[in-house]
Amino acid sequence: MNKQEAKNRIEKLKKEINHHRYLYHVLDRQEISEGALDSLKNELFKLEQEYPEFIAADSPTQRVEGKPLDKFGKVAHEPPMLSLFDAFSAQDMSDWENRAKRIIKAQIALDYYCELKFDGLAMSLHYEKGIFTQGATRGNGKVGEDVTNNLKTIESIPLSLRIPHKEELKKIGFDLGQINKLLSAIKSGEIIIRGEALMTKKVFNELNKKYEKAGKKVLANPRNGAAGSIRQLDSKITAERKLDFYVYGIAGADDLKLQTHEQEIKLAKLLGLKILEGNKYCKNLDEVNKFHRYWEENRAKLLMEVDGVVIKVNNLSLWSVLGIVGKGPRYAIAYKFAAEQVTTVLKDAVWQIGRTGTLTPIGVLEPVRVGGVTVSHVTLHNMDEIERLDLKINDTIIIERAGDVIPKVVQVLPKMRVGNEKEILIPKNCPICGSRVERILGEVALRCTNKNCYAVTLRRLSHWTSKAAMDIEGLGPKVVEQLVKAGLVSDIADFYSLSEDDLKPLERFADKSAENLVKAIAAKKELDLARFIYGLGIRHVGEETALLLAERIRNQESEIRNLFDVLKMFQSIKLEQLEEIEDIGPIVAKSIYDWFRDKKDVELLKKLEKNGVLIAQHATRNTQQSKFIGKTFVLTGALSDLTRNEAKAKIRELGGKISSTVSKNTDFVVAGENPGSKYDKAIELGVKVLSKEEFSKITNLQV
Secondary structure, three states: OOHHHHHHHHHHHHHHHHHHHHHHHOOOOOOOOHHHHHHHHHHHHHHHHHOHHHOOOOOHHHOOOOOOOOOOOEEEOOOOOOOOOEEOOHHHHHHHHHHHHHHHOOOOOOOEEEEEEEOOEEEEEEEEOOEEEEEEEOOOOOEEEEOHHHHOOOOOOOOEOOOOOHHHHHHOOOOHHHHHHHHHHHHHOEEEEEEEEEOOHHHHHHHHHHHHHHOOOOOOOHHHHHHHHHOOOOHHHHHHHOOEEEEEEEEOHHHHOOOEHHHHHHHHHHOOOOOOOOOEEEOOHHHHHHHHHHHHHHHHHOOOOEEEEEEEEOEHHHHHHHOEEOOEEOOEEEEEOOOOEEEEEEEEEEEEEOOOOEEEEEEEEEEEEEOOEEEEEEEOOOHHHHHHHOOEEOOEEEEEOOOOOOOEEEEEOHHHOOOOOEEOOOOOEOOOOOOEEEEOOOOOOEEEOOOOOHHHHHHHHHHHHOOOOOOOOOOOHHHHHHHHHOOOOOOHHHHHHOOHHHHOOOOOOOHHHHHHHHHHHHOOOEEOHHHHHHHOOOOOOOHHHHHHHHHHHHHHOOOOOOHHHHHHHHHHOOHHHHHHOOOOOHHHHHHHHHHOOOHHHHHHHHHHHHOOOEEOOOOOOOOHHHOOOOOEEEEEOEOOOOOHHHHHHHHHHOOOEEEOOOOOOOOEEEEOEOOOHHHHHHHHHOOEEEEHHHHHHHHOOOO
16 A cells, blocks of 8 residues: 555544543443454554654554653563563464473473463562562663562562562472572572563443543553553552552572472562462473363453463473574463464455355455454355445454354444445356356345356366265366366266376376376276265255265165165155254255256266276174164364365264254264364353363264
8 A cells, every 4th residue: 555545544543442442431332352453453554654754652562662661770681581472373382392392302201381362561570688679671681670669569570579488388399499599589599580560350430430530541451450550640540540460470580490390489479579370380282272272262251351261381491492582482472372363354255156156246355363263265155145244345354263163254343434435346248158147035145047057067076086985096177177177077977088198298297107097997986875975065954964865765675786776775765854854954955856857967977887886895894893872972172274165074973973063962072172162052051071092082083
């Protein structure tokens, strides 16, 4: 954007942020989430950094300065107050652990201490001969601001350290030599405490009510409230704010010969400092992930704001081995909670055509990170949804992604409009073949009227070769398109008549690759019945419905070998009988009923049979394969090393069923990273929740 556009955008952002801040803090109302408001502020900050000439005193980014103020004295930090590197997923955490193990170069199991990451202000407290003599802000890590008098107003900061009893120190693992050294340091040496000054949510709310009643300026949020309080020249104002302080470390703890960080935190408590009792020792990374997941779901219960978990290698002797890179330690990392709502700009809307000819509007976004992933596209569902949202191209929007939920637009911010917004129009013609687009009576979907539409054909063919259907190796979407363009394939039956001589003249095909593809196709001539039904691409028929249909056919017919048997079976089933099958409603039943009576589809089945396609015999299940019969599973969250299809395949192999929704009839919910609302529903209903490790154990899957 040019300078004028940047200036206009900055002014719009400032007004929008201040509007929501006023609603939230003064009127106690909320139109958008805190995550979405943070996203707006982040965009403003970046624009102001790029165009500093437009930074004004009334900008929300200028409420609290990030560097030490001249009005306070400067304090050099020794050792420096370090920054932490961030992790956003279980994979990030695994990578961090693997890096640490490579540096250590020893066969040693790593254990950890997990601390909730406060949204406060980092502080360094100096105690000389047990007396609090100086307190400073973090500043730039090397030099901070001397705010001693203000910190003295915080009652949870002891003005003199408590001298622990020897028996207390023995209980947390100190030997006599360590005890004597520690007591000597308290009485005649220096001890540096590191921790976080913060404002609790309760105090924050009480102060704002008080300030609003008095007509004073309200505080923006607890963190800004704490930061502003610490920087007050008049300590009486700081005292009024009732700040709190939680310790997270003792600088130079290695000089005291402590063994673990857990022991360090217990010692801090004995010295009279406040620790968060919810912090926890974790013996491995699996426990770390569970701790993170629990607090991501339950952080609202806390007295203070937190935005993640700080994970530290528990063994203090390894800290010097792991060392520091840049401004951050290798022995600690901040595992952030995922923002579920953020703002971005809708740059365009394009229409995507599916294998059944349905057109779906897809939003092209200014890329943004939400829920732990970077999102650049989002489904707009249909025109009814676009009209409901009053959504236009170039709108600033709020998108949401919780757990494994597909990102969606939840709100438009109309006050951010500048006049260049455009209506999203219903296409009159298919974007691929140019045929007329129609809206089916009683449905919201738009559909291409050309059954032979090029895009529909490609998607239908690729659907047949996909992993969930026939899983034909080497026959991905690009190869399928190549075969269509060459005139070799027009329907799924044509795959089974391809020869090596057909393929060799094509680009990227040599003798060996042609031979391999023909063999791969031939290997999938004998097909599993459920996969076969799913692969046909019948409208509304997904994997689970295909399994239900296959089970119904197997129960009624002892032997199904050829496609004529399948056709005969389906043509003998009445529409009412299809509707009676569990989880198949009237619309799905009608779609199935019509497909097997459509002349073109019947001819396709005959062509497949002519080209040698058979239905595999159904093997009798053994006891192990039947362990999940009658059990229903729901999958939620990212399963990292395990794909959804692999997990589903294993459940089905063992006789289980898969559902997309959690109900009282659900037996197990398998929860990966960021599980979302399905996890909450399972807890609410008392449904058994399995971690990916527990799921792996009961299914013998390697994850």
